[in-house]
Amino acid sequence: MxxxxxxxxxxxxxxxxxxxxxxxxxxxxxxxxxxxxxxxxxxxxxxxxxxxxxxxxxxxxxxxxxxxxxxxxxAEKAMAANLALEQQSFAALGGFDATSLREPAVRRQLCDVLTGFICGHIKGQVADRDERILELAFNEEALRNPALADAIVRLDDAILSPVSGFFCQLGATESQAQAFALEVIALIRFLEFRNSVRSWMNEPECEAAVRSQLTRMLAQVAAMA
CATH class of the missing domain: 1.10.10.60 (Homeodomain-like)
Incomplete structure (x- = not known):
């Protein structure tokens, strides 16, 4: 809650x-x-x-x-939106586990699902330019305001925790899951900003970048199972 x-x-x-x-x-x-x-x-x-x-x-x-x-x-609205996104993503990906990831075909299937989900999320973010402006303003003001800095840390934790939890669910260690989560979030934010600045979504570029990173991560998780 x-x-x-x-x-x-x-x-x-x-x-x-x-x-x-x-x-x-x-x-x-x-x-x-x-x-x-x-x-x-x-x-x-x-x-x-x-x-x-x-x-x-x-x-x-x-x-x-x-x-x-x-x-x-x-920040409160963003945290609520992230919670809803988390619930949707875990519901969609509940059928995958560490054992099934040993199969290359299953990894490809999961990669396809995740790539589509993440790119769809980025596309929605890019379309809402006002939210991206507010996000940047919030981050900038948090550097001046310690109370807002606390809020942004809590917001970041609310984003990081479920992504890390997802990789743990697939069999990654806690430290590896957190590292993967940081990579995924960093890539998402980069692609959001890059596409927002140029005012249009380069979908092939987005999909290629996300798919490449996820393929590598899922292969590493599968190797641990």
């Missing part, structure tokens, strides 16, 4: 206040996408959210609080 991250702005007790506070946080993210972190101002956010200026200053005493809580809100 996901543990809530820490917000520092004023909280709302009533449902209407919670809805307004959420609207302010979502509007802040829209401003970040449009103008960057430095474009976040109370008036700009209030205008984007369609709320009185007094609402933003009531919930957030200064801009740092507003930016912190908006990016924390983004």
């Amino acid at each position: 996901l543990q809530p991250l820490t917000y520092i702005g004023r909280q709302a007790s009533r449902s209407d206040g919670q809805a307004r506070r959420k609207a302010i946080l979502e509007a802040t993210l829209k401003v970040i996408v449009a103008e960057g972190i430095r474009g976040v101002r109370h008036r700009a956010v209030a205008t984007m959210a369609g709320v009185p200026l007094a609402s933003t200053t009531y919930y957030f005493a200064d801009i740092k609080e507003l930016i912190h809580d908006a990016l924390t809100y983004y």
